[in-house]
Amino acid sequence: MTDTQGQAQDDPSFDAALPVSGVPERISPLIRRRICPNGSPFTASGTCSYVVGHGEVAIIDPGPADPDHIAALLEMIAGERLAAIVVTHTHRDHSPGARLLQARTGVPVVGCGPHVAARALGEGETRLDAGADPDHRPDRILTEGERLHGPGWTLEAIETPGHTMNHLAFSLPEEAALFSGDHVMAWSTTIVAPPDGSMRAYMASLDKLRERDETVFWPGHGGPVRDPRRFVRGLSAHRRQRETSIRGRLAAGDRDIRAIVAAIYQGLGPGLAGAAALSVFAHLEDLVERGLVATDGSPRLDGVYEPVGAAG
Incomplete structure (x- = not known):
């Protein structure tokens, strides 16, 4: 959700120009992207799914349970070997597609753990984050600093709880890039919904990312975050x-x-x-x-x- 009322001088400059969904495209030497056509006020033009590498590849965030999108991702990597299905967090616009992709390929699902709340429900309280995916069960949970490797590429897990408590970002050091999931997005602020999310954890994760050296963030929705240190500083402000x-x-x-x-x-x-x-x-x-x-x-x-x- 874009949240621009009363901006301070250091606030980020949100980029309202959204990339087109449904079109496979190469966005860097090591990264290809297809945006699932599930656009909404909360998902921009749709969920960004990323293919990393050549020949032997990983797919990050296959998106919702959309068979056409999964088929299009497989067409993008025709003739290549899929080594890993990587998930940043358990919202239904990001993780259910991993199960569809695994059913088609047999490839392990890795990355974030099962969905978990920041705290227990209070008396009379119901879960407010209707977008949670409780069925996510990865084959391998990645923790801080763990890495996946392929020919010419590396994905390093960075724990960034807040939007969800199992949220991970992934660094691609070969391109000084970071897949930021829904934690940092160029088009909008991030929804933090208790009890599944935590503002305190979210702010701490922003501080953590602000200290990193990547020069571009590739988010779960919208276009890239350029000058990420300045942008993240603006988000914090x-x-x-x-x-x-x-x-x-x-x-x-x-x-x-x-x-x-x-x-x-x-x-x-x-x-x-x-x-x-x-x-x-x-x-x-x-x-x-x-x-x-x-x-x-x-x-x-x-x-x-x-x-x-x-x-x-």
Whole structure:
């Protein structure tokens, strides 16, 4: 979801120009891409599936359970050997296609582990992340620093929890590139939806990626992230400003998420209101954990919130 209300000077410059779905294309010497035509306000023009290497290849994020997209990926690598099916995280627009691709090829699914929540459900709470894929069962779970190798290519796993708690990015050192999944995207901010996601973990993962040396990020949706250090710094500033805006609304007397969303997401389309509420909820959950906001019991989407101390 694009979240550009009240941008700070250091905020990222989002790229609204989206690549076309359904077209196989070479985007670098080692990378080919096909975007699944599952475009929506939450997926841009669709899920980016990447083929890495030549002759012996890996496919990253085969996408949703779309047989036509899987067939097109296999056509892209006709005459080559598929060595690994790699998954960044367990959302239904990224991981179910791995099972379809495995059924066609017998190739192992590697990468992120099964879906896991950031915390247990609170009393009366239901799971809010309807996009989760609970059926993902990889053949091999990769952890920080583990590598896959092929002729002329390497994929190194980087743990980046937050959007989901099992989220992985993958570095391609031969091209100083990073497959950033849904953690960093050029077209939009990332939805963080408790209890499956965690704003605190997301911010820590942003700090981690900001220290890396890659010169381009290839995300799960939209076009590439150029100058990623600057862009990630801007994402962090954007989130900090959003937190400040939320604390400001609490200081002004707002007490629930609906009122806060109406005040700080002015002009937001009705179809995105739910996502905005989840984003505010994630920030409030983090603020409660840090002792900056109070609520009765555990944070809830329908909870009542009060400021602790002055808004900053």
